[in-house]
Amino acid sequence: MIPARLKLTFVFAGAMTVTGAALGIAVSASRTAGAYSAIAREALADGDLAMRIVEQASKDREPVVVRDSSGVEQIARSVAARLEVIPGYVVIVGRKANVVFTSFDVRDLSDDDWTTLQHGIADLPDDGPAGVISVGQERILFVAHAIHDSTTRLSRVVTGVRVRGAQSLPTELVTTLFAVMPLAIALASWGMWLMLGGTFRRIERVRRGVADITDGRSLHRRLSTDEASPEIAALIDTLNSMIARLETSFAALRRFTADASHELKTPLAVLRADVERAMSATTRKDDRLVALEEALHETTRMADLVESLLTLARADEGRFDLYRERVDLSELTQEVYETALILGEGAGVAVNLPFTTEVTIAGDRTRLRQLFLNLVTNAIKYTPRGGRVDIGLGRHPDNVTFAVRDTGAGIAAADLPHIFERFWRADRARSRTAERGGFGLGLAISQWIAQAHGGTLTVQSRLGKGSLFTLTLPLDAADRAEPDDETLPEH
């Protein structure tokens, strides 16, 4: 592959050469035409002069044509003397196409040239365009005038002027062009080469900058737009924003991996201790069972964690399997409410279902149940004994809401933007030791399920007062019926 810089310079030099050549040809052609017309004017003027001399003689009743001793017609001596002052080639032809006068230059020609000239003159149209006749080394431009005055016994006057001058003009010009043009082209191409070099160097600098950054650890770096042309600056801006996006996703990935390994480390350590305890010869049978039970519990926790991670990984990949079917939300709410009653009883939290509605939507029943249960178990988990949890299913003109309100711990305003993040927990240490056992993935998964259904999951909460989580799912035309417009009030 030829480098673009070289190719562009060559194309530029080629274009310059073609332009220069075309210009040279055009100028020389127009100058030649100009020179020829100047010579033609000169020949015409000579012809006019010859005509006037002849006409004057005829007017003065002077004999113009006389016969010599051998009967050959010739111009009269006195008239010929006057005609001799006309420079260049003059030939005067009589009535019978006989030559009656030739100027000095014509008489000076060799016999062969004279024959050639006579043929050329015979072909020349009267009062028509000038014609160039090559005689020996010379190129002569001739014009012919017809003489209509019959008393003169003459038919035409032919005058000619050498065109040597006309040829030498374009030659000079071409020589100049040949000397100057290559220099100009070379200079311009060199300038082009330098200019392209600058541009390509800047592109190369950008490329090297990007090459230096692709390493995951240098993603915080950005390319500088200093001294960059607007086009390259735009390219750099695009690359910079791409690098910024890469940095964000790299950081998220790193955090996710770190969090996931950390979450697996703890149950693994507990599991290991349990198994060691169970295997120890000194452990009593009862304790051995307790240890194994705990080991089983940790295994279940780990299985849950891996399941959640897989769900999120699939969601990220867009490979989630949403089995859409008709889901009776009132039935689902009732089912979740009954589970919540049992959980609430254990936790000393009163669970109520103040309102529900008959509504069916197209959705994934398993995923929706998971979402409902996540919200309800969170509410019970983060509400101290003696608290209350209300569940409500309400229908509105365009959507249906599933709301869970609790009188529990609540969430600090500063934490609210984070609660849907993966592995985020208000108090990591407490949630583990208190055996609440969450990983901080529940709300992340819940939000994904809501979004996969075209819905939203929002939260309103005040620290120490309680929280209200509201899932809003859109109703399509088929789902819509008379709305109830019931919602759980905020705290």
Ligand SMILES: Nc1ncnc2c1ncn2[C@@H]1O[C@H](COP(=O)(O)OP(=O)(O)O)[C@@H](O)[C@H]1O
């Ligand atoms: N109803 C709630 N009341 C108070 N805090 C909550 C409530 N629901 C969620 N949170 C906070 O949000 C965090 C993330 O919730 P979640 O993703 O379900 O994780 P997990 O339940 O495993 O801790 C919880 O650790 C808790 O701090």
Ligand SMILES: [Mg+2]
């Ligand atoms: Mg949870």
